[in-house]
Amino acid sequence: MLGATLLLTDDPENIKAVQETQFLEVAKSKEQHEIFKHILGDAIFALNGEEWKTEVGLLRPHMSRVRESDFEVTEQHLRHAFDYLAKGADAFDVIDRLQLDVVTEVFCGESTNSLTSNQQPFRKAMDTLLKIASFRQLLGKVGVYIKDDWLAPKATKEIDTYLDNFADKAFARNVQEKLTQDPVTLVDDLIRKGRSRQDVKNAVTATLLAGKDPTTTAMAWAYYEIARHPEVFTKMKAEVKE
Structure with missing residues (x-):
């Protein structure tokens, strides 16, 4: 397409190879890095080789652990989500906002609170730029x-403003605590290891993409399938009550 070779596949084995078994063999191109730069920066999704392995080492401990407080945070946001669903709101939209709120609070220390606010500039800006980046990628x-x-321009400014404000608050929080407490979130951990503001901003966008979109899609699909099979839902409720 436009002088570039574009390969499209929906074969599950190919997707598994690209995303898992042969991930390191499928390098991200310079063009891809440039196109997604405003969204990903130099986050893990934009890196290759040893740089990628280094970032994995930083992220994995936080992605693989579950703390008791995580359940409390999730329950708090779930209550808001159930309120919306009870009013007949679009299920996918509610689930997407739920994941955004949970992920930002658990990994970044501050929720976007998209379920409790009608103003969602960051979420809308991210969705806009992802669509644009996907279109740009098709152009080679x-x-x-x-x-x-x-x-x-508005979406770009919203992303920059949100990430800058977030980094300011995160660094200020760690200065006030004088680094005496054990780091609770991924962002706190990065700051206490001397990583830069840009590293913190990269981590936020990487966490959002890794922790929000895949889970949102899976939850929405499960919600859809359960709605199609009420007998399964009845069985699930019975198991919970046991």
Whole structure:
């Protein structure tokens, strides 16, 4: 397409190879890095080789552990989600907002609170830039020369403002605590290991993409299937009551 070779696949084995078994053999191109730069920065999804392995080492301990407080945070946001669902709100939208709120609080220390606010500039801006980046990628090398702030200046500014404000609060929080407490979140851990503001911002976007979108899709699909099979839902309720 436009002078570039574009390979599309929906074969499960190919997808598994790219995302899991042969992940390190499928390097991200310079064009891909440039196109997704405003969303990913130099986060793990934009890295290759040893840099990727280093970031995995930082993220894995936080991604693989479950703390008691995580359940409390999740329950708090679930209550807001159930309130919306009871009013007949769009299920996918509610689940997406739920995941965003939970992930940002658990891993970043501060929730976006999209379920309790009608103002969702960051969420909308991220969705906008992801769509633009996907379109630019389809254009191959030509897409590199199309800038996000040309097509969506407001969304670009919203992302920059949110991440800058978040980094400011995170560094201020750690200075106030004088680094005496054990790091609770991924962001706190990065700061206490001397990582830069840009590293913190990269971690936020990486966490959102890794922790929100896949889970949102899986939960929405499960919700849909359960709705199609009420007998399964009845069985699930019975098991919970036992």
